[in-house]
Amino acid sequence: MEQKIQLTLGIILALFAASLVYSFFISSEGLATNVALIKIDGEISAGGASILGQSGVSSTDIVPELESAEKDNTIKAIVLEINSPGGSPVASEEIAHKVKESSKPTIAVIRETGASGAYWVASATNHIIASRMSITGSIGVLASYLDYAGLLDKYNVTYEQLISGKYKDMGSPFTPLNGDERNLLQSKLDKMHEFFISEVAANRNMSIDKTKSLATGEFFLGSEAVQNGLVDEIGDIDTAKALLKQQFNATDISFVDYSIKPSIFDSLGKLLAQNSFYLGQGIGSSLQTSLNIR
Amino acid sequence: MGDRYAGIGKRVLAFFVDMFIIDFLILFPLQSITEKIVPKSIDFTSLSVFISQNSSGTIFKIALASSIITVCYFTLLEFVTGQTPGKMLFGIYTIAEKGRLEFANVLLSNLVFLSVIPFIWLLWIAEIIYLWKEPKHQRFTEKIAGIVQVEQWNKKFN
Numbered sequence: 001m002e003q004k005i006q007l008t009l010g011i012i013l014a015l016f017a018a019s020l021v022y023s024f025f026i027s028s029e030g031l032a033t034n035v036a037l038i039k040i041d042g043e044i045s046a047g048g049a050s051i052l053g054q055s056g057v058s059s060t061d062i063v064p065e066l067e068s069a070e071k072d073n074t075i076k077a078i079v080l081e082i083n084s085p086g087g088s089p090v091a092s093e094e095i096a097h098k099v100k101e102s103s104k105p106t107i108a109v110i111r112e113t114g115a116s117g118a119y120w121v122a123s124a125t126n127h128i129i130a131s132r133m134s135i136t137g138s139i140g141v142l143a144s145y146l147d148y149a150g151l152l153d154k155y156n157v158t159y160e161q162l163i164s165g166k167y168k169d170m171g172s173p174f175t176p177l178n179g180d181e182r183n184l185l186q187s188k189l190d191k192m193h194e195f196f197i198s199e200v201a202a203n204r205n206m207s208i209d210k211t212k213s214l215a216t217g218e219f220f221l222g223s224e225a226v227q228n229g230l231v232d233e234i235g236d237i238d239t240a241k242a243l244l245k246q247q248f249n250a251t252d253i254s255f256v257d258y259s260i261k262p263s264i265f266d267s268l269g270k271l272l273a274q275n276s277f278y279l280g281q282g283i284g285s286s287l288q289t290s291l292n293i294r
Numbered sequence: 295m296g297d298r299y300a301g302i303g304k305r306v307l308a309f310f311v312d313m314f315i316i317d318f319l320i321l322f323p324l325q326s327i328t329e330k331i332v333p334k335s336i337d338f339t340s341l342s343v344f345i346s347q348n349s350s351g352t353i354f355k356i357a358l359a360s361s362i363i364t365v366c367y368f369t370l371l372e373f374v375t376g377q378t379p380g381k382m383l384f385g386i387y388t389i390a391e392k393g394r395l396e397f398a399n400v401l402l403s404n405l406v407f408l409s410v411i412p413f414i415w416l417l418w419i420a421e422i423i424y425l426w427k428e429p430k431h432q433r434f435t436e437k438i439a440g441i442v443q444v445e446q447w448n449k450k451f452n
Contacts, residue, residue, distance in 0.1 A: 004375050004377075007374055007375055008371060008375055008377075008378075008379060008382075011367070011370045011371055011374065012315065012319070012320065012367075012379075015320045015363050015366060015367055015370075016319065016320045016322075016323075018363060018366075019320055019321055019322070019323045019324050019359070019363055020323040022323075022324065022359050023323035023324050023326065023327055026324075026327055026352060026355060026356065027327060029352070031327070031330065031331050031352060032331065032352065034331065034333055036333075068336070072333050072334050074329075074330060074331060074332065074333050074334065075333060254331075254344065256333045256336060256340065256344050257336070257340045257343060257344070258336060258340065259340070
């Protein structure tokens, strides 16, 4: 029995030794450096995923992804792959602030578009890379909408205004904007624009005046953005990889996709939303024909 | 007391004891490396993609080494002593159905632990079905290898 136990222990020790030796061998080869890859794809909004599915990205999804990447000690850096025209200023600010809070190196890679709110997010990273033809910049605020007041008048449809607080229905598409309301709305937009400018100036280490001169709402191609200081480098995801390899003296970089995958319910909801849209389109078209609306 | 085929319950418990020894003792150095390179806070799909795209193959090498060590654990212990520590606890012995226990047969019955083989899970399903249905409570690969697990209280190991 004793001999049996000795043999058993001997075999277990030998296997442990083999495991130990091989672990040293693996370590000496060099381990790849993990980098979180977070995609910002589509319009940025503040809401979570709706039951009807959504295209675009929400700060309620991105912020937890950034937090996860920050807490994970196997992740050494964060890359934001941006392909977004922007969107909600609040959501863009939420994401940008979370990026700035990160203690790990952050890089933004702008693909087709990284404009407006998406540029705000990119500006919060340590380094921005864009393609020479990427659309970026567009530092401005937009609140335009269609005014249906004239259309309602044409068909003798009356808008019954019942409000308390004279500005309560300011911006309603069914009533024209008066001068007072227009000035008030414009002042709100100007205030938001100031916030946007000051954030980009701080993030890009630029003077307020210089940032203001670039913040006319104009979009810039990547090649132009490098010249005016809004972007650091022309390139793509491989450029980011090379930069990170150099920074970490790494043998290899492994991108870890942190994007939240849509659940089966999200996918079904999206399908339902699309079918509902086409159904509505069809009904609208029939109504147009029957009511002879041109 | 004569030979009695080892019950499924005891076999499962013995297996858990052996896997505990393998995972927390023997493979500890390799798992320490896995802790450093496998991200913790991603979903299963992203993890699968990460592992499949792991360009240096480190994770695959670790998985392969771990599988080989597991196969060696069961094969060497069962061939040399007739028992693993888990089986010792529950009085289970590995013997040949006919004649002497051969190394090749023991190895064959334990190749099921090579988890890196694609679609190995199909074999695992067959193993479980055979374990359940076979009167001798043999796994599928044990049946092919001519090996059986018995409860022998008084028999000396060879």
